[in-house]
Amino acid sequence: MLNELTKIDIKTLNSFIAIVECQGVTAAEDRLNLSTSVISGHLSHLEDRLGMVLCQRGRSGFKLTEDGLAVYEACLGFQEAVANFQHQLHYIRQLDSVRGGHIRLCLSDQLPEVFYEALRQCLAQSYSQNPLIHFSIDVQSPERMLDTLLNNECDIGVGYFSSFPPSLTFKPAFTEKQVVCCGRDHELFRNFQTLTFEQLEKQYAWIKRGYSVEHTLKYIQPTSLTATTYHMEATARLILAGHHVGYLPYDLAKRYEDLGLMKILLFDEISYDVQHHWAFRPAMSKPVENFLIQMIERFEMINS
Numbered sequence: 231m232l233n234e235l236t237k238i239d240i241k242t243l244n245s246f247i248a249i250v251e252c253q254g255v256t257a258a259e260d261r262l263n264l265s266t267s268v269i270s271g272h273l274s275h276l277e278d279r280l281g282m283v284l285c286q287r288g289r290s291g292f293k294l295t296e297d298g299l300a301v302y303e304a305c306l307g308f309q310e311a312v313a314n315f316q317h318q319l320h321y322i323r324q325l326d327s328v329r330g331g332h333i334r335l336c337l338s339d340q341l342p343e344v345f346y347e348a349l350r351q352c353l354a355q356s357y358s359q360n361p362l363i364h365f366s367i368d369v370q371s372p373e374r375m376l377d378t379l380l381n382n383e384c385d386i387g388v389g390y391f392s393s394f395p396p397s398l399t400f401k402p403a404f405t406e407k408q409v410v411c412c413g414r415d416h417e418l419f420r421n422f423q424t425l426t427f428e429q430l431e432k433q434y435a436w437i438k439r440g441y442s443v444e445h446t447l448k449y450i451q452p453t454s455l456t457a458t459t460y461h462m463e464a465t466a467r468l469i470l471a472g473h474h475v476g477y478l479p480y481d482l483a484k485r486y487e488d489l490g491l492m493k494i495l496l497f498d499e500i501s502y503d504v505q506h507h508w509a510f511r512p513a514m515s516k517p518v519e520n521f522l523i524q525m526i527e528r529f530e531m532i533n534s
Contacts, residue, residue, distance in 0.1 A: 240312070241272065242272045242275055242276050243276070243305045243308060243309070244262070244309070245258070245262060245264070245269050245272035245273065245276075246272065246273060246276055246284065246301070246302065246305060247302065247305050247306065247309065248261045248262050248269075249269065249273060249285070249292075250285075250294060250298070250302045253291075253292045254287065254291075254292040255269045255270050255273065255287065255292075257292075273285070276301075280297075280301065282295075282297045282298075282301075283295050283297065283298070284297060284298035284301055284302075285298045331360075331363060331364070331515055331516075331517030331518070332363075332364045332365075332366070332517075333356075333363065333364070333365050333366070333385055333386070333517055333518050333521050334365075334366040334368075334383070334384045334385045334386070335365065335366065335367045335368070335384070335385070335386050335387075335388075336367075336368050336369075336370050336375045336378055336379070336384040336386070336387040336388070336389075337367065337368070337369055337370075337387070337388050337389065338369070338370070338371075338372060338375070338388065338389030338390060338462075338506070339369045339461045339462050339463055340461075340462035340463060340466075340478075340479050340481070340482045341388065341389075341406070341479075341506070342404065342406060342479070342481050343481055344404075344529065344532050344533045345388070345403075345404065345529060347532055348525060348528040348529035348531075348532050348533075349525065351528055351532075352521065352524050352525045352528050353365065355524070356521060356524075360517075363517065368384070369461070370387075370389075371440065371460040371461065372389045372390050372391050372392065373392075375387045375389055375391075375509070376391060376393070376395065376398070376509070379398055379509055379510070379511065380395060380397065380398065382511070385510060385511075385514060385515075385518045386508065386509070386510050386518065386521070386522055386525075387508070387509040387510070388403055388506060388507075388508055388509070389506055389507070389509070390406075390504045390505070390506050390507075391507055391509065397511070398509055398510065398511060398512075399509070399510055399511070399512050400507040400508070400509050401507060401508040401526070402505060402506075402507055402508075403506045403507050403508045403526075403529070404506050404529070404533065405503045405504065405505055405506070406479050406480070406481075406503070406504050406506055407479070407480040407501055407502070407503055407504075408477045408478070408479060408480070408501060408502055408503075408504055409477065409478060409479075409480050409483050409494045409495075409497060409501045410430070410450075410475055410476065410477055410494070410495045410496060410500055410501070411469050411475065411476065411477075411478050411483045411486070411487075411492045411493065411494055411495065412434075412469065412472075412474075412475045412492065412493050412495060413469045413470045413471060413472040413474075413491065413492055414470075414472065414490065414491050414492065414493075415471070415472025416469075416472045416473070416474075416475065416493075418430075418434070418475070418493065418495060419492075419493045422493055422495055425495060425496060427450070427496060427499050427500065430450070430475065430495060430496060430500070431450050431451060431452055431453065432452075432453045433453075434452075434454065434474075434475050435454045435455075435456045435457070435473055435474045435475070436452035436454060436455050436456075436457075436474060436475055436476060437455075437457045437458070437459055437465050437468050437469070437474045437475070437476030437477075438455040438457065438458045438459075439458075439459070439460075439477075440458045440459055440460040450500055456474070457474055457476075459476075462478060462479055462482060465477070465478055466478060466482060466486065469492060470486070470491060470492070475495065480494075480501075508522065508526065510522060
């Protein structure tokens with residue numbers, strides 16, 4: 231039946247629906263604004279194509295056959311599907327008219343404040359100019375972010391990456407300084423003046439990154455790694471607990487230090503810079519491309 235239905239004109243299906251709901255060919259004339267002969271022709275055409283009798287008509291009146299009832303219900307489903315299709319096309323046209331769309335962002339956590347300011351401004355401008363635009367924003371570890379980009383579950387990623395799959399495009403975004411910190415309840419908080427590199431490396435418990443770190447960034451090889459984290463905020467929670475030391479982005483560590491909750495240790499000796507990248511697939515929709523260009527330009531302007 232499906233192969234036959236693909237050949238049937240929509241007007242023929244609409245005529246059959248009207249015949250059923252008006253209980254007869256003649257009764258459907260006013261609804262369809264067609265002559266009885268044309269409507270009868272539609273019904274005969276439909277029955278011939280399907281190879282079944284859909285209704286009984288004559289002196290005894292109009293009555294659907296069992297097949298006719300099944301076809302009528304299928305026609306209603308088809309009519310609803312057509313309406314949904316038209317509604318979706320209308321919505322797509324609306325999105326296009328305002329340059330809308332769906333943009334999926336994935337970010338590393340605790341990025342520099344200048345990045346968040348650029349993001350705030352671009353989001354505000356996007357919704358102001360494109361009221362039907364839809365943003366999805368997720369915070370992910372670098373390795374998970376690469377997976378979502380490769381699986382087309384994300385449009386734009388921003389973070390540190392230890393590998394650069396050739397099917398993705400990477401563009402330098404900014405450099406972020408990583409610093410070692412201890413919490414207020416750690417013994418080094420008040421006894422950091424005489425601390426040496428060797429003591430920090432060998433005598434204290436460290437937090438390990440749960441994702442891959444490029445070997446050139448491993449400036450220190452701690453003896454004791456007794457905690458693992460995948461996000462900077464989780465690292466901060468452990469440092470604040472007072473038992474561990476670990477690396478944090480400078481912006482985040484400085485905020486906690488200014489509050490008297492952390493101490494940055496051996497800044498000149500073991501701090502290091504990490505290059506973050508914009509990551510995206512080469513083929514992208516126009517809304518995604520426009521937002522990426524806008525975001526890069528806005529960030530560079532604020533950061534200059």
